[in-house]
Amino acid sequence: xxxxxxxxxxxxxxxxxxxxxxxxxxxxxxxxxxxxxxxxxxxxxxxxxxxxxxxxxxxxxxxxxxxxxxxxxxxxxxxxxxxxxxxxxxxxxxxxxxxxxxxxxxxxxxx
Amino acid sequence: xxxxxxxxxxxxxxxxxxxxxxxxxxxxxxxxxxxxxxxxxxxxxxxxxxxxxxxxxxxxxxxxxxxxxxxxxxxxxxxxxxxxxxxxxxxxxxxxxxxxxxxxxxxxxxxxxxxxxxxxxxxxx
Numbered sequence: 113x114x115x116x117x118x119x120x121x122x123x124x125x126x127x128x129x130x131x132x133x134x135x136x137x138x139x140x141x142x143x144x145x146x147x148x149x150x151x152x153x154x155x156x157x158x159x160x161x162x163x164x165x166x167x168x169x170x171x172x173x174x175x176x177x178x179x180x181x182x183x184x185x186x187x188x189x190x191x192x193x194x195x196x197x198x199x200x201x202x203x204x205x206x207x208x209x210x211x212x213x214x215x216x217x218x219x220x221x222x223x
Numbered sequence: 224x225x226x227x228x229x230x231x232x233x234x235x236x237x238x239x240x241x242x243x244x245x246x247x248x249x250x251x252x253x254x255x256x257x258x259x260x261x262x263x264x265x266x267x268x269x270x271x272x273x274x275x276x277x278x279x280x281x282x283x284x285x286x287x288x289x290x291x292x293x294x295x296x297x298x299x300x301x302x303x304x305x306x307x308x309x310x311x312x313x314x315x316x317x318x319x320x321x322x323x324x325x326x327x328x329x330x331x332x333x334x335x336x337x338x339x340x341x342x343x344x345x346x347x348x
Contacts, residue, residue, distance in 0.1 A: 114270060146332060146333050146334070148333065148334040148335075150271070152271075157321055157338035157339065157340060157341060158263075158271065158321070158335075158338055159338075160326065160334055160335060160336045163326050163332060163334035163336075164332055164334065169326065169336050201270060201271050203271070203273070203333070204333075205333045210288070211273065211276070211285045211286075211287070211333075212273040212276075212287075212333050213273070214270060214271045214272060214273060215270070216270050217270040217271070
């Protein structure tokens with residue numbers, strides 16, 4: 113069982129927007145602005161899409177955005193494209209004992 | 224462009240040991256030693272799991288509870304290389320092991336913008 117809770121799957125049609133939630137606790141997501149999101153295509157290494165809750169690394173499309181409210185972080189993808197179909201993982205710093213925790217991952221299907 | 228290449232994976236019996244390496248290249252005006260480095264693993268068909276991190280200078284190390292006392296992270300900044308010594312291996316350690324570089328220089332933000340291709344460790348008799 114993962115420390116952060118994500119929906120197992122989400123889907124959307126091309127051009128639509130979807131949001132993936134990531135629910136933690138007051139010991140991780142709720143306490144630190146150190147939430148990241150990764151995209152992983154089958155057989156590939158993860159790719160950083162969002163760091164520090166809502167910062168987009170250089171080269172990442174502005175269709176990807178992140179936010180946080182309380183113990184829940186969210187990743188929104190607007191203008192869905194076929195290549196967005198992948199697994200998405202959230203992770204959060206969780207303090208000086210546990211350090212870093214990941215969500216179980218969400219499979220995004222573009223219909 | 225920074226590139227990370229892992230090696231050292233393979234088949235090992237339960238209770239055995241293995242040392243993974245990750246060689247970093249592409250550091251020009253910035254130095255390998257200014258970045259925290261991390262190992263993340265992924266069991267077959269499963270999600271990502273953080274394993275261990277080490278500060279740029281090597282003085283601070285961090286471990287997941289599942290590997291603490293069995294795994295040791297280290298680095299040789301003169302060789303731009305990160306290591307993971309894995310002892311007392313268990314079947315549940317079977318995974319692809321990725322090395323990854325922290326996004327920010329000098330500070331640790333626990334986000335990783337460069338990843339290697341991964342090396343597979345299989346623990347089985």
